[in-house]
Amino acid sequence: MYLNEMLLLGAVLFCIGVYGVLARRNGVLVLMSIELILNAVNINLVAFGAFHDTVQGQIFALFVITVAAAEVGIGLAIVLLLYRNRRSIDLDQVDLMKG
């Protein structure tokens, strides 16, 4: 198996996630796109770990998974608070601090 197969798949997933973050207005969907990006990074970490035959890639991927779980928890709490205050999770309407 080629290393590049994994890395290119990671790149494609990363770019799909970037598109989701930039183009979508739904707060929950933006969080999902961030999950896509973090998973693309995990693929790269594990692929390089397997390539160098160390477990360090896996360990970093595990840390990323844990931090992503924490991030989703906080992110969804913020979206929930937003919904409760404004009856909408449209991120374009969250422009209170716009100059």
Next chain:
Amino acid sequence: MIAEHVAFGIIAAVMVASALRVVTTRDIMHAALYLVIVLAGVAALFLLVGAEFTGITQVLIYIGAVIVLFLFGIMLTRTDFDQDEETDHKRKFPAILTALLLLAVMIGALVDRFEDVKLDANLPGGQTPQTTAQVSDELFSQYIVPFEAVSVLLLAALIGAIVIARREEGG
């Protein structure tokens, strides 16, 4: 060897198709379910390269916990707006352009550097699976401080989420 390529190709095609559906579908509930397919594909890839513990963790944490969290988030914030996102057109093309440019740069760099590198090139007898025992040895010796830091981070996130999302008493 050829079976590995075929398995990878099938998994990768399914993952990319599902990921595209995640960011383009109108119904956010469908987006969450397509995300499950992508995450399961990532877990399958981890198993394919011999990273068994990370693959299992991926299933447990992402498909088990994070997706359920997303489903709760979707159900608690249901609005009519989910079905009707026609108005995002003004940002659609800049976003596609940015993503494609980024993809072109990354593909160029990767193909230039890792063109014919085999994943198991370092070992003459093919690659050895990285067992759970090795992962735990490394995690609880060399990476014990980051491990503890992450556990504190999880506690902070737990308390933070409760504080942010709870209703104010009498407010």
